[in-house]
Amino acid sequence: MINLVLFGPPGAGKGTQSANIIEKYQLVHLSTGDLLRSEIKAGSELGLKARSLMDQGILVPDEVVIGMIENKLKAHTDANGFIFDGFPRTVAQAVALDELLAQYDEKISMMVALQVPDEELLTRLLERGKSSGRADDQNEDLIRRRIEEYNSKTAPVAEFYRKQDKYYGINGVGSIEDIFSAICGILDKEAKTVS
Numbered sequence: 695m696i697n698l699v700l701f702g703p704p705g706a707g708k709g710t711q712s713a714n715i716i717e718k719y720q721l722v723h724l725s726t727g728d729l730l731r732s733e734i735k736a737g738s739e740l741g742l743k744a745r746s747l748m749d750q751g752i753l754v755p756d757e758v759v760i761g762m763i764e765n766k767l768k769a770h771t772d773a774n775g776f777i778f779d780g781f782p783r784t785v786a787q788a789v790a791l792d793e794l795l796a797q798y799d800e801k802i803s804m805m806v807a808l809q810v811p812d813e814e815l816l817t818r819l820l821e822r823g824k825s826s827g828r829a830d831d832q833n834e835d836l837i838r839r840r841i842e843e844y845n846s847k848t849a850p851v852a853e854f855y856r857k858q859d860k861y862y863g864i865n866g867v868g869s870i871e872d873i874f875s876a877i878c879g880i881l882d883k884e885a886k887t888v889s
């Protein structure tokens with residue numbers, strides 16, 4: 695199995711690159727942001743609680759997203775592997791993910807981090823907000839809040855995987871194709887070592 699953590703701040707291109715990776719490597723895409731938005735759409739209790747935090751650009755509690763990932767892992771025991779997109783976002787989530795995967799004798803293969811300067815993220819997210827319909831992409835203060843949340847709570851997760859020798863940082867500014875081929879270079883090297 696290839697279990698990839700696709701990492702980076704909001705607007706780094708994780709969703710775009712996930713779509714390309716899934717197609718080429720037949721992995722299951724797990725985006726906690728997408729899962730939370732489905733809960734909101736469905737009007738579930740969980741969605742209702744998450745919404746007020748998401749509308750403020752604040753992370754939802756660890757146990758909420760860990761529970762969602764646990765359910766998805768259970769539902770896809772036959773998968774070739776997973777792309778974790780927007781998860782783990784705290785060190786506690788990263789620890790929980792290692793524990794969950796260990797239950798299936800699995801582990802994270804690597805973290806690929808897309809590196810993009812803050813000002814570029816702001817420009818990209820405001821542009822995305824024109825068509826995404828996401829309220830959290832349409833307000834500059836809210837975007838800055840999300841970037842701050844990332845820098846304070848999420849950025850330390852990179853260190854967690856660096857210590858496990860699984861961290862690969864790549865330049866997230868450039869053409870979608872060039873960034874995709876940089877990701878493929880890392881995945882292909884890993885695929886050879888597992889097969």
Ligand code: AMP
Nearest residue numbers: 726727748751752753754759780781783
């Ligand atoms: P995203 O679509 O990944 O940008 O996530 C949108 C929002 O959902 C974030 O600003 C958070 O409020 C929430 N969220 C998504 N994933 C997580 C996570 N792993 N941990 C905590 N909150 C999350």
